[in-house]
Amino acid sequence: MSFNYDDLLNRACQQMPEVQAKKERLELPRIMIQTIGMRTIIANFKDIADALDRDPQHVIKFLTREMATAATFHDSRAIFQGKFRADSFERLLQRYLEGYVVCPVCKRPDTKLVKEKRLTFLTCNACGAKSSIKQL
Structure with missing residues (x-):
């Protein structure tokens, strides 16, 4: 059996899956935090989950387990029980990104x-x- 190299190469290229890549780089929006009493509110939580292309409930479940607190998601914002700083949320979102978003x-x-x-x-x-x- 004799095979032509170009024919084999074309056949192999046709069987390869199409590469679907986002053109823009993944950038998380700046976290907008408000602390009211003993609650911390992330006002743009839905935007953050959309940037990650993940369900907000999945992201909030990760954050509540890592922070050992309760949280609710309502009207595109997340409300956490307790006082937390923005840098702790940024660090945890980076860990979420590495574990559940980036290949x-x-x-x-x-x-x-x-x-x-x-x-x-x-x-x-x-x-x-x-x-x-x-x-x-």
Whole structure:
């Protein structure tokens, strides 16, 4: 059997998945915090979750577990029980970004969370990698 190199190369290229990459870089909006009594309110929480391309409930669940406090999500803002500083939220959002948004293979933020039975996987739209993530 004799194969032409160009034909084989074209066939291989046709079988490759299309790369879907966001053109802009992932930038989180500045966190707008208000402290009222013993509550901390993030006014632009929905914008932050949209920038991460994640469900706000998933992000708030991560933050409440890491901060060991209660929180609610209402009208695009998150209300946390207790007084917290903006830098602690920024640090935790960076950890969330590394663990649940950025692909561990190609380091791009073009991912989505896929739940299969009891396990959750981080599937990359750019490189096609599928890696398991820690359950919340």
